[in-house]
Amino acid sequence: MTMLETMATVDQKKSEMGDAVLADRLREVGLRPTRQRMALVDILLSQGNRHMTAESLYSEATSQGAKVSLATVYNALHTFTAKGLLREISIDSTQSYFDTNTKEHHHFYFEKSGKLEDIEPNHVKLSRVPNAPDGMSISRVDVVIRVDG
Amino acid sequence: MTMLETMATVDQKKSEMGDAVLADRLREVGLRPTRQRMALVDILLSQGNRHMTAESLYSEATSQGAKVSLATVYNALHTFTAKGLLREISIDSTQSYFDTNTKEHHHFYFEKSGKLEDIEPNHVKLSRVPNAPDGMSISRVDVVIRVDG
DNA sequence: CCATAAGATTAGAATAATTCTAGACTGCTT
DNA sequence: AAGCAGTCTAGAATTATTCTAATCTTATGG
Numbered sequence: 001m002t003m004l005e006t007m008a009t010v011d012q013k014k015s016e017m018g019d020a021v022l023a024d025r026l027r028e029v030g031l032r033p034t035r036q037r038m039a040l041v042d043i044l045l046s047q048g049n050r051h052m053t054a055e056s057l058y059s060e061a062t063s064q065g066a067k068v069s070l071a072t073v074y075n076a077l078h079t080f081t082a083k084g085l086l087r088e089i090s091i092d093s094t095q096s097y098f099d100t101n102t103k104e105h106h107h108f109y110f111e112k113s114g115k116l117e118d119i120e121p122n123h124v125k126l127s128r129v130p131n132a133p134d135g136m137s138i139s140r141v142d143v144v145i146r147v148d149g
Numbered sequence: 150m151t152m153l154e155t156m157a158t159v160d161q162k163k164s165e166m167g168d169a170v171l172a173d174r175l176r177e178v179g180l181r182p183t184r185q186r187m188a189l190v191d192i193l194l195s196q197g198n199r200h201m202t203a204e205s206l207y208s209e210a211t212s213q214g215a216k217v218s219l220a221t222v223y224n225a226l227h228t229f230t231a232k233g234l235l236r237e238i239s240i241d242s243t244q245s246y247f248d249t250n251t252k253e254h255h256h257f258y259f260e261k262s263g264k265l266e267d268i269e270p271n272h273v274k275l276s277r278v279p280n281a282p283d284g285m286s287i288s289r290v291d292v293v294i295r296v297d298g
Numbered sequence: 299c300c301a302t303a304a305g306a307t308t309a310g311a312a313t314a315a316t317t318c319t320a321g322a323c324t325g326c327t328t
Numbered sequence: 329a330a331g332c333a334g335t336c337t338a339g340a341a342t343t344a345t346t347c348t349a350a351t352c353t354t355a356t357g358g
Contacts, residue, residue, distance in 0.1 A: 031305095032305065032306075032353085032354060032355075033354090034305090034306060034307080034353070034354075035307095035353090036306085036307070037306090053344095054344080054345080055344085068307085068308095069307065069308050069309070070308095070345095071307075071308060071309080071310095071345095071346085071347090072306080072307055072308070074344095074345065074346075075306080075307080088242075090239055090240055090241055090242045091239055092239055092242075093237075093239045093241075093242060093243075093244065093245040093315090093316095094242075094315095094316085094343080094344075095242065095343095095344070096242040096344085096345085108279075108281075108282070110285075111288065117282075119279055120279075122277075123277065123278075123279040124275065124277055124278060124279065125275070125276045125277035126273065126274065126275060126276070126292070127274045127275070127276035128271075128272065128273055128274035129272075129273060129294065130257075130268055130269070130272040130273065130294070132257075132294075132296045133257070133266075133296070135298070136259075136296040136297065136298060137296060137297065138294055138295070138296055139260065139295045139296060139297050140294075140295045141292065141293070141294050141295075142291075142292070142293045142294075142295070143275070143290065143291070143292050144290070144291045144293075145278065145279070145281075145287055145289075145290050145291075146287070146288045146289040146290070146291070147281045147282070147285040147286060147287055147288060148285065148286065148288050149284070149285060180334095181324090181325060181326080181333095181334065181335075182325085183324075183325075183334090183335065183336080184324090184336095185335085185336070186335090202315095203315080203316080204315085217336085217337095218336065218337045218338070219316095219337095220316095220317085220318090220336075220337060220338080220339095221335080221336055221337070223315095223316065223317075224335080224336080242344090242345095243314080243315075243344095243345085244314095244315070245315085245316085299358100300357105300358095301356100301357095301358095302355100302356085302357095303354105303355095303356090304353100304354090304355090304356100305352105305353080305354075305355095306351100306352080306353070306354090307350105307351080307352070307353090308348105308349100308350090308351080308352090309348100309349105309350100309351105310347100310348090310349105311346105311347080311348080312345105312346080312347065312348090313344105313345080313346070313347085314343100314344090314345085314346095315342105315343090315344090315345105316341105316342080316343080316344100317340105317341080317342070317343095318339100318340080318341065318342085319337105319338100319339090319340080319341090320337100320338105320339105321336105321337090321338100322335100322336080322337080323334105323335075323336070323337095324332105324333105324334085324335075324336090325332105325333095325334080325335090326331105326332095326333090326334095327330100327331095327332095327333105328329100328330090328331095
């Protein structure tokens, strides 16, 4: 084993939140804290609010040494979303984005770069919202402000 | 040729707007009024506001006798959008929707059926909108109200 | 502790929407 | 009528995502 290989193996970033906290977060929503979920949830929840795609999460995870398959990343993103740990955003019909901020808020979408940015909740106000038709109810209101260069 | 085949061949709906009007609409934006564009633009613009996908436009066109390929439908949807005849809406990461209403307005999205419905412009009011960052400008503000059953 | 079952992971195949390619065709100008 | 730029098209290619079925792991109960 070369020096570089040794370092790469050892260089797995330790969670800033503490593994116990992350494991509990998973157990709270009824999910087993497996090795790969821990790695993913650490990336997703140990830093500020983020907007990730399956690809971006997968490459970040593998590049810091986690051994996880792309299929698992998709599985995890969907189960985390179902359990309320993430929120899915449809902005670009070519890719799904997942937002680690599950509180009510809105977005800037930079058309050129494809990046998303949170808008402070108090910077957007909807003073008038229609009622949902007949027996239906509003599950969510999304405001996307598209900006170009 | 059977009676049914004859009827199907003859049964090509004539434009409610008049072909000349549609052809001019295309010429105005710098597009040649070809046979297939005429058929598509007729479906898109001769009725009220609609929300179409490539598939739905393709099947409507072919079912009323127009001879168009799916590739052409995609081409047309994109060029029409670029020329301002349509507006693309990203709501569902699995499919793109194209809206024949290019005026400022917003949408209900029915999660169960995948259908879109316009919201009267005066039924939504944004009383507060943030400024675009630095040298950027806002190109569009989209409000999507998701409703379930 | 260890067997075990329910829950997870995975490689690779499969699917679905969309885009690309390159050759054939057609509307418009001269 | 001829020619060219602009269009159309079948089919291959691409991309994101989902599925499959076999292999592992985690939490549990004895």
